[in-house]
Amino acid sequence: MATRKKVAVITGGAGFLGSHLSDRFLAEGCRVICVDNLITGNLNNIKHLRKNKDFSFKRHDVSKKISIPGTVDYVLHFASPASPVDYLEYPIQTLKVGALGTHNTLGLAKLKKARYLLASTSEVYGDPQIHPQKEDYWGHVNPIGPRGVYDEAKRFAEAMTMAYRRYHKVDSKIIRIFNTYGPRMRIKDGRVVPNFIDQALNDKNLTVYGNGKQTRSFCYYSDLVEGIYRMIRSKHSGPVNLGNPDEFTILQFAKLVIKMTDTRSKIVYKPLPVDDPKTRQPNISLAKRVLKWQPKVKLEQGLRETLAWFQGQGIGK
Ligand code: NAD
Numbered sequence: 001m002a003t004r005k006k007v008a009v010i011t012g013g014a015g016f017l018g019s020h021l022s023d024r025f026l027a028e029g030c031r032v033i034c035v036d037n038l039i040t041g042n043l044n045n046i047k048h049l050r051k052n053k054d055f056s057f058k059r060h061d062v063s064k065k066i067s068i069p070g071t072v073d074y075v076l077h078f079a080s081p082a083s084p085v086d087y088l089e090y091p092i093q094t095l096k097v098g099a100l101g102t103h104n105t106l107g108l109a110k111l112k113k114a115r116y117l118l119a120s121t122s123e124v125y126g127d128p129q130i131h132p133q134k135e136d137y138w139g140h141v142n143p144i145g146p147r148g149v150y151d152e153a154k155r156f157a158e159a160m161t162m163a164y165r166r167y168h169k170v171d172s173k174i175i176r177i178f179n180t181y182g183p184r185m186r187i188k189d190g191r192v193v194p195n196f197i198d199q200a201l202n203d204k205n206l207t208v209y210g211n212g213k214q215t216r217s218f219c220y221y222s223d224l225v226e227g228i229y230r231m232i233r234s235k236h237s238g239p240v241n242l243g244n245p246d247e248f249t250i251l252q253f254a255k256l257v258i259k260m261t262d263t264r265s266k267i268v269y270k271p272l273p274v275d276d277p278k279t280r281q282p283n284i285s286l287a288k289r290v291l292k293w294q295p296k297v298k299l300e301q302g303l304r305e306t307l308a309w310f311q312g313q314g315i316g317k
C-alpha cells in the first residue's frame with residue numbers, strides 16, 4: 001500500500017522564502033497548502049506550482065481564523081512582512097500577523113497534532129550588544145521605535161510558541177533567520193540586496209545608509225532552505241540561529257555589487273534609519289551541532305546567481 005503523503009501548511013508561501021520552501025517540501029514528496037494574503041508576496045513566485053496536484057493555494061489573512069480540512073503534518077509560519085520598508089508601511093498588519101497569526105497557526109497545529117515551525121528572526125536581538133549573536137542572548141530591542149512593530153511581534157511570537165509547547169504540548173520549533181537573499185525577492189522590497197541590484201543594473205547610485213560601517217551577514221536562500229528542512233525533521237526545538245556567519249560592512253557589500261555589475265553607479269550616502277542594528281552576525285555553533293548544517297554558498301556566488309535571476313526578469317538595461 002502506498003504511504004500517505006505528508007501535508008505541510010506554509011503561511012507566507014507566496015513570498016520569497018515561503019515559495020522556495022514550498023518547492024523543497026514538494027520535492028521531498030509532501031503536499032503543500034500555501035496560505036498567503038499577498039500583502040508582500042506575489043503569485044508569480046508560485047506560478048510554476050499551480051498545475052502541481054500536490055500544491056494548493058489559499059488566499060487568506062492568517063491574522064484571522066484559519067480552517068484547513070483534513071490531515072496536516074507540518075505548519076510552517078512564514079507569513080509576515082519582512083523588509084524594514086514593508087513593515088514600516090504595514091506596522092499594524094506586522095504586529096497582527098506576528099501575534100494573532102502566530103496564535104492562529106499554533107491553534108491549527110494543536111488541532112491537527114502537527115509539528116510547528118516559527119520563522120523568527122535575528123531582529124529579536126535588536127541592535128545587539130553581544131557579537132556574534134548566540135541563541136542565549138536576550139537582545140537589545142527598542143519596543144517603541146519604528147522597528148519595534150516587527151521585533152516585538154516576533155518576540156511575542158516566540159513567547160507564544162513556547163507557551164503552546166509547554167502548555168498544549170505542541171511539537172514546536174523556532175528558527176532565527178539572519179539576512180537571507182536570492183531569486184524571487186521583490187526588486188522594490190527595500191532590502192539592501194534587491195535595492196543595490198536594482199540601482200546597479202539601472203546605473204543609479206547605490207544608496208548606502210549611514211556611514212556604511214554597519215555589518216550584515218548574508219545567507220543564500222538554498223542554504224537556508226536546507227537548514228529549515230533539517231530543523232523540521234530534527235528533534236531539536238530551538239531557537240536555532242540559521243544564517244551565514246560571513247560578515248560584511250554595507251559599504252563592502254555596495255563595492256562588491258558595483259564590481260560584479262557593469263555599472264556606472266557610484267555610492268551615495270543617505271541617513272541611517274532609526275534603530276538600524278550596527279552589527280549582525282550569527283553564531284551558528286548550535287545549528288552545526290544539532291542539525292549538522294552550515295552554509296555552503298559564498299556571497300559572490302549567491303550574488304552572481306541572484307543578479308542573473310533579476311536580469312532574467314527584465315531588471316536593468
Ligand atoms: P516576503 O515578504 O517575501 O514573504 C512574506 C509573505 O507573507 C508574503 O507572501 C506575504 O504576502 C505573506 N503575508 C504577510 N502577512 C500575511 C498575513 N497576515 N496572512 C497571510 N500571508 C501574509 O518575506 P520573506 O523574506 O520571504 O520572509 C518570510 C518570513 O521569514 C517572514 O516571517 C520573515 O519575518 C522571516 N525572515 C526572513 C528573513 C530574510 O532575510 N528573508 C530574515 C528573518 C526572518
Ligand code: UDP
Pocket residue numbers: 083084085179190191192193195196207208209210214216250272273276277
Ligand atoms: N541599507 C542601505 N541601503 C539600502 C538599503 C539598506 O545601506 O538601500 C542598509 C540598512 O540600513 C541596513 C542594511 O543595509 O544597515 C541591511 O538592510 P535591510 O533593509 O536589507 O535589512 P535589515 O538587516 O536592516 O533588516
